[in-house]
Amino acid sequence: MLIRSRAARPAIQHAASGTVAVMLSCALALPAMAQSTELSADQTAKIDAVFAEYAKPNSAGCAAGVMRDGRMLYAKGYGMADIERGVPITPASVFDIGSTSKQFAAASILLLQADGKLKLTDDARKYVPELPDFGKTITIDHLIHHTSGLRDYIGLLVLAGFSLEDVTGDAQVLSLLSRQRALNFPTGSRYEYSNTGYFLLSVIVQRVSGKNLAAFARERIFAPLGMSHTLIRDNHAMLIPNRALGYAPDGKGGFVNHLSNWEQLGDGAVQVSVDDMLHWEGNFLDPKVGGAAMVDALQTPGALDDGKPIGYARGLSGGTYRGQAYIGHGGAWQGYRAMFERFPKQRxxxxxxxxxxxxxxxxxxxxxxxxxxxxxxxxxNKPGKAGTSKSVGKDAAAKPVDAAPYVGSYFDATTDTVYRIAEKDGGVVLDMSGRMLPLVSDGPGRFSVKGFPATLSFEPAGKRATGFGFSIGGEPPQKANRFEPITLAPDALRAYAGNYYSPELDATLTLTLEEGKLAFRSIRYAYADLAGPLSPAMNDTFEGPLGFLTFKRDASGRISGFGLSASRMKAIAFERRD
Structure with a gap:
């Protein structure tokens, strides 16, 4: 449920570990590029302090760029692009920007509309007939605004047995999408972020233009704007000059390589440097590609079919940070994290x-x-808007909070998500499948997730909260209600054990009874992170790393199957086969 992310995990990604400290003694002496006298030495020192924890010769890191009026005020690299070879990050280093890529897919569709080759109101099945007919037209704009209801293809691939290291492309995804029997919600009735829509945009671009998205964007966007080091990775084995390699912490203070071999486009896969993003930013200020019509369309928020507005535009999303409007997009993919945001009023x-x-x-x-x-x-930051505290470069001093009113289990029936609130080290944390995310108090009954644009607003009833609203990126909150988890004896759990087959995934999942707990242990090409015990939640429901399972019974009362909900996928059907 990570917003604006290609990541397959059904939870918010790990927060940056450790306290951000100023480590100038071991900082890399990398020159800032294209600095302007508009930033004082004090300002540049404060920016460096924000990134101080990455400015080490044995660490992965970040490149940062500050642009104003189409000029680069400050650009610098912190940490290593290649830890093994000691290659430092610079503003010219090329990164996979994950879902920040989506604005380029949306721009490509808008260019084809300007060419008269398609319309945003067209039925997506006109170009992708592999999509099932779900009874209501899914338009291209539904795909763009995340209102289609289509399940997220990344989770579908994982549940079908593909790891992120396997080589997969369009064929595997289209095959899975063609097998789906249901949507997460009726088309146009809700906003729910889904990578599937933007993957399908790439398919549409290829079938309409005769060129894949990588070639189309290079010809129509990157080359005209002078983004000479930008490309879309459409081949897992391709060489990418000046690439910053992707890493993950190894849990011992170091890093391991962390790269994906998936080749789907549209929802991600753009490889770009901070330097090249200056040219893309310039196109918002003085549109040379697509003109003002395209730039305006990219930044215009969408709406549901009933006219209710949503915050997501076309590959970009708006919000407010400390009183100022911004529009941008974050990204998260295997070994990479990205953010590009614009404050239009200040240019x-x-x-x-x-x-x-x-x-x-x-x-x-x-x-x-x-x-x-x-x-x-x-x-x-204004109430009701997600953001970070005013002390982002250093951990803000946490005010003591009584965790007792909030501790417990909560369930969001809209997305079939279980949240657990716990007390840890004197603070309040959000426990999602064993991942402890610290919460920072923003006022009575209100918390933000440390390091992420997400908020929880609790509804108190006396001394005990009855539920909370969970909001990501300033979107309308989803309601989660408190529940008391049930306890089941091993004999009762045994009724759920067995083999289950999903026609929608063409995959078999086996549940076993191990050490008195129901556990998931086998799936084709097992994805290790999803294995483990399942915890009883409510009657005939369980939750765990695999997701949320709602079991069904036949007329005799015997378990006959279940629906699996996880990571932007709801109620995938499994039938008992033993």
Missing amino acids: VAIAVFCNSDSASPNALSHGVADVVLADVLTTE
Whole structure:
């Protein structure tokens, strides 16, 4: 459920570990490029402090760029693009920017509309007949605005047995999508972020233009704007000059390689440097590609079919940070994290690209905004908007909070998501499948997820909260209600054990009874992170790393199957086969 992410995990990604400290003694002496006298030495020092934990010769890191009026005010690299070879990150280092790529897929579709080759109101099945007919037209704009209801293809691939290291392309995804029997929700009735829509945009671009998205974007966007080092990775084995390699923390203070071999386009796969993003930012200020019509369309928020507005535009999403409007997009993919956001009123843009799974570029970007826009930002972020505290570069001092009213289990029936609130080390944490995410108090009953644009607003009833609203990126909150998990004896759990087959995935899943717990242990090409015990939640429901399972019974009361919900996929059908 990570917003604006290609990541397959059904939870918010790891927060950056450790306290951000100023480590100038071991900082890399990399020159800032294209600096302007508009930033003082004090300002540049404060920006460097935001990235201080990455400025080490044995660490993955980030490249950051600050742009104003189409000029680069400050650009610098922190940490290593290649740890093994000691190659430092610079503003010219090329990163996989994950879902930050989506604006380029949307721009490509808008260019084809301007060419008269398609319309945003066209039925997506006109170009992708492999999609099942779900009873209502899914338009191209539904795909763009994440209102189609289509299940997320990344989770589908994982549940079908493909690891992120396997080589997969369009064929595997289209085959899975053709097998789906249901949507997450009726088309046009809700906003729910889904990578499937943008993958399908890439398919549409190829079938309409005769060129894949990589070639089309190079010819129509990157080359005309002078983005000479930017490309879309459409071959897992291709060489990418000046690439920053992707890493993940090894849990011992070091890093391991972390790269994916998936070849799908549209929802991600753009490889770009901070330097090249200056040219893309310039196109918003003085549109040379697509003209004002395309730039306006990219930034215009969408709406549901009933006219209710949503915050997501076309590959970009708006919000407010400390009183100032911004529009941008984050990204997360195997070994990479990214954020590109624009503050239109100030004509300022900030790019933060990182090559570690542990980085939090949205928090880092807002830390840069705290410095560059200090004269116009309010003291705190407005209530109801997700953001970070005013002290992003350093951990803000946490106010003591009584965790007792909030501790417990909560269930969001809209997305079939279980949340657990726990007390840890004197603070309040959000426990999602064993991943402990610290919560920072923003006022009575209100918390933000440390390092991420997400908030929880609790509904108190006396001394005990009955539920909370969970909001990501300023979107309308999803309601989660408190429940008391049931307890089942081993004899009762045995009724759920067995083999289950999903026609929608063409995969078999086996549940076993191990050490008195129901556990998932086998799936084709087993994906290790999903294995493990399942915990009883409510009657005939379980939750765990695999997701949320809702079991069904036949007329005799015997378990006959279940629906599996996980990571932007709801109620995938499994039938008992033993």
